[in-house]
Structures are given as C-alpha cells and as structure tokens.
Amino acid sequence: MAAPADPARLVRRLRIALVAVAMLLGLTLVLVLGVLFYWNAYLLGDRGEDPFTRGPYVVGLSETTASVRLLGPDPARVALTAVAPDGTEVEASPTGDFTGLAPGTRYLWTAAVDGIGQASGSFRTAPDDPDAEVVFGVIADYGSGSEHQYAVGRGLDAIDPAFVLTAGDNSYLLALPQLLDRNIFRPLRGVMGEAQLVVGLGDHDTFATDGRFLVEAVESPGDGLRYTYDYGPVRVVVLGVDEDPATIAFAEAELAKPWDGPRFAVLHTPLQPGDALNGVLKGRVDAVFSGHLHRCERRVVDGVLVIVAGCGGQGPGDEAFTLESGDAAFSTLDYGFVRVTASRTGSAIETIDESGRVRDRVEVPPR
Amino acid sequence: MTALRAIISLLALVAGVAGLLIPQPEVFAFSSSAALVAFVVGCGAVAADALPLRRVPLACSVATLPLAVLLFRPFSVAPIAFAILALQVVAYGAARRAGPAVAAAVRA
Numbered sequence: 287m288a289a290p291a292d293p294a295r296l297v298r299r300l301r302i303a304l305v306a307v308a309m310l311l312g313l314t315l316v317l318v319l320g321v322l323f324y325w326n327a328y329l330l331g332d333r334g335e336d337p338f339t340r341g342p343y344v345v346g347l348s349e350t351t352a353s354v355r356l357l358g359p360d361p362a363r364v365a366l367t368a369v370a371p372d373g374t375e376v377e378a379s380p381t382g383d384f385t386g387l388a389p390g391t392r393y394l395w396t397a398a399v400d401g402i403g404q405a406s407g408s409f410r411t412a413p414d415d416p417d418a419e420v421v422f423g424v425i426a427d428y429g430s431g432s433e434h435q436y437a438v439g440r441g442l443d444a445i446d447p448a449f450v451l452t453a454g455d456n457s458y459l460l461a462l463p464q465l466l467d468r469n470i471f472r473p474l475r476g477v478m479g480e481a482q483l484v485v486g487l488g489d490h491d492t493f494a495t496d497g498r499f500l501v502e503a504v505e506s507p508g509d510g511l512r513y514t515y516d517y518g519p520v521r522v523v524v525l526g527v528d529e530d531p532a533t534i535a536f537a538e539a540e541l542a543k544p545w546d547g548p549r550f551a552v553l554h555t556p557l558q559p560g561d562a563l564n565g566v567l568k569g570r571v572d573a574v575f576s577g578h579l580h581r582c583e584r585r586v587v588d589g590v591l592v593i594v595a596g597c598g599g600q601g602p603g604d605e606a607f608t609l610e611s612g613d614a615a616f617s618t619l620d621y622g623f624v625r626v627t628a629s630r631t632g633s634a635i636e637t638i639d640e641s642g643r644v645r646d647r648v649e650v651p652p653r
Numbered sequence: 654m655t656a657l658r659a660i661i662s663l664l665a666l667v668a669g670v671a672g673l674l675i676p677q678p679e680v681f682a683f684s685s686s687a688a689l690v691a692f693v694v695g696c697g698a699v700a701a702d703a704l705p706l707r708r709v710p711l712a713c714s715v716a717t718l719p720l721a722v723l724l725f726r727p728f729s730v731a732p733i734a735f736a737i738l739a740l741q742v743v744a745y746g747a748a749r750r751a752g753p754a755v756a757a758a759v760r761a
Contacts, residue, residue, distance in 0.1 A: 309693050312697070
C-alpha cells in the first residue's frame with residue numbers, strides 16, 4: 287500500500303488506526319472480564335457443598351420410631367422431616383428421633399440446613415405383620431475405603447434393604463474414630479441413609495479399642511459385642527467375635543426364647559466342625575453369618591448353614607492364606623455382599639458380586 | 654475525536670433518561686448495554702486524546718472508563734450516566750479550546 291503524500295493525512299490515518307486498536311483492546315477486555323465473571327460466578331460458584339461430615343444415617347428403626355444421626359452443622363440449624371406416602375409429616379426431635387410413625391411404611395426424610403434441603407433419603411419402619419417379607423443385606427470384612435467397598439455399598443443400596451447386617455471387621459486396621467468415616471460412613475453413605483447398619487464386631491474392630499468408638503457411632507445396644515436385634519418378624523442374634531464360654535452362654539439364653547419368625551445369628555469367625563456352638567445353633571437359627579475369611583462362602587457345618595460374607599471390600603491379602611474351605615458348597619474371592627429375603631414361609635439367601643450378578647442362591651425352609 | 658465523544662454522550666443520555674424513567678432491575682437492559690459500548694468507545698477516546706496529548710480531554714476520557722464499569726449495574730444509573738455526560742461536555746469544550754494548537758502539532 288502506497289503511503290499518502292500528505293504527512294498530515296498519514297498521521298490522521300494512523301491516529302484513527304490507534305483509536306480502532308484501542309477500542310478493540312477495550313472490547314477484548316470486556317470479553318475476557320465477562321468470561322472470568324461467568325466462570326467465577328456460575329461455574330466455580332457455590333453449588334451447595336455438603337454441610338455434613340457424617341451422614342445423615344439411620345441408627346434405629348422400629349415399628350413406630352426411627353432415629354437418624356448426622357455430624358457437621360450446628361444441630362440448631364438442622365431440621366429433619368419425614369413424610370409418609372399419604373403426606374403425613376413428622377418432625378424429628380432435636381436429636382434426630384422420629385416417633386409416632388406407622389408400621390411397615392416407607393418414609394421420605396429430608397435434612398434441611400438453614401431451610402435448604404441438603405440431604406434426603408428414605409427408611410421403612412418395621413412391619414407389624416408377622417407374615418411380612420423382609421429383605422436385608424449382609425457384609426463383612428469390608429471397612430477399607432477401597433473402590434470395591436464403594437461398589438459393594440452401591441449394590442447394597444440398590445437392593446433397598448430394611449437393614450444391613452455386618453459380621454465384623456468393619457474398619458481396617460483398627461476401629462479408631464479417625465478411620466470410621468473413611469472406612470464406613472463414606473463408602474456406605476447411600477445405604478446408611480436408608481437402612482440401619484446392625485453391626486457385629488470383628489477382631490480388627492475390638493483390637494485395642496473394644497470397638498467402643500464404632501459402637502457409639504452406630505448406637506449398638508450395650509457394649510455392642512452381643513445383643514439381639516429385631517426387625518418385624520426377623521430376629522438377629524449377634525454373638526460376637528468368636529466362640530468362647532460367654533458366646534455360648536449368650537446364644538443359649540437368647541435362642542431359648544421362643545421366636546416364630548426367621549432367626550439368624552452373627553459370629554465373626556466362621557463355625558468349624560466340632561465347635562461347641564454348633565449344637566446350640568442347630569435347628570434354632572436359619573443361618574449363621576460370618577466373616578474373617580475374606581471370601582464369600584456357603585457351607586453346612588454340623589447341620590448349621592454358615593454363610594461367609596467376608597468379601598465386602600478389604601479383599602484377600604494373600605490368596606495362599608485365603609483358601610476355600612474344604613466343605614464349601616460355594617466359595618469365591620470376588621467382592622460382593624449377601625441379600626437375604628426372609629419370611630415365616632422360608633428365606634432365600636443370595637450372594638451378589640460387586641457387578642450385580644447373583645453368584646449363589648440357597649433356599650432355606652422355615653425352621 | 655468528536656464522533657467518539659458524541660457516541661458516549663448519546664449513550665449516557667439514553668442511560669440517564671432510562672435510569673430516571675425505568676425502575677430497577679428492568680433498567681439494567683439499558684444501563685448494561687450503554688455501559689458496554691461506552692467502555693469500548695471510551696478506550697478509543699483515551700487513545701485519541703493521548704495522541705496528540707490533550708490533558709483535560711484525556712483525563713475526562715480516562716475517568717469515563719470506571720464510570721462505564723459502574724454503569725454496568727442496575728443501581729444509581731442516572732447519576733452515573735449524567736456524570737459521564739458531563740465529562741464529555743467538559744472534554745469537548747477543552748478539546749475545542751486546544752483545537753488550533755493540536756492541529757498545528759499534527760501538521761508539524
């Protein structure tokens with residue numbers, strides 16, 4: 287392009303070009319600031335960070351009551367509300383206890399913090415019908431915070447259990463308070479918001495701490511080692527870590543009580559042929575759930591059906607030390623959980639792996 | 654650059670009248686549009702007043718930019734818009750007084 291002969295004209299043109307460039311820069315600045323504003327205000331903006339450091343999680347369900355616990359916000363800021371299918375609303379007490387509920391009813395609960403719903407779930411109160419069918423889950427040896435445990439937790443949530451029974455080793459290596467969220471409450475958050483975790487203790491749980499931190503967190507009865515849990519027609523007798531005179535005495539006392547519905551026992555260490563406890567349990571429980579062996583197995587030991595649910599998430603350390611039991615009718619190292627469908631007309635016990643496949647199923651006739 | 658100053662003045666006038674007549678937050682449609690264009694055109698005015706340097710018009714043009722940013726809100730629209738308009742009037746008067754000298758500087 288040839289330069290104009292008139293220098294003043296050239297200067298005028300350059301000045302116009304300078305003005306145009308300045309306006310272009312201004313436009314660019316506006317665009318950049320607009321993008322930054324949008325990014326900060328909408329994409330990086332507060333999207334309701336979880337105010338709860340634990341839960342909310344269900345710690346108790348009966349025919350007419352439910353208890354939900356949580357940690358994080360000041361309790362004065364939290365409102366817990368449960369709504370029945372017919373629209374009946376129930377407000378929880380400041381401690382998270384619902385009363386006056388209808389039996390066998392699914393309630394939707396919402397935990398609102400400062401009026402904003404921050405967590406929701408549902409629980410089903412225990413049925414008062416003795417012929418009702420109850421579905422519950424069983425896991426053991428799971429408390430590792432591994433991806434497999436999260437997968438097992440999602441699977442448990444999907445079967446919509448009334449409660450989840452654990453057969454010990456809920457937290458590795460120890461059940462220290464600093465580990466409980468990582469090992470239990472976060473991986474199982476979904477299912478624990480809808481079903482009570484009925485905790486049986488294992489050797490890792492009781493080592494050094496007697497499991498007291500875990501027992502306090504899930505509000506197990508007494509010392510949490512041996513107790514009886516009822517949900518509608520289902521009774522579970524939690525026997526502790528392994529067979530000893532106290533375990534046998536407790537089992538004899540509890541199993542002497544009449545119970546028409548399905549009845550199960552939990553003992554962390556699996557029964558072995560010849561154990562003194564076998565005679566106490568035979569014919570008085572539908573099955574015994576165990577862990578300790580990091581496998582899922584089904585065995586019959588001296589006439590007692592033993593379901594090992596030790597594939598809950600920790601996994602085998604060394605396969606050489608996690609061998610299949612010689613009398614196992616089914617055994618796998620794959621991660622998973624157990625689903626029990628129990629009623630007075632019999633029970634079905636299924637082992638479901640972390641990918642959702644039913645790997646084993648056994649029908650248990652009524653006692 | 655009288656044209657740039659005229660555009661900014663017109664925008665400020667429209668925004669100011671809108672600020673007086675239209676309630677919040679509907680006025681934001683006018684004020685934000687006027688603010689965006691006034692900011693971009695104001696950048697050009699700063700460049701025009703810098704070469705050749707005209708101190709008072711340049712100061713007015715520079716002052717227009719933060720006011721244009723402030724106009725990008727649905728609050729106090731009329732005062733801000735009329736302040737921008739006043740700046741343009743001051744700058745126009747100062748530029749006219751400096752006109753012959755600037756023309757000579759450009760020619761030189």
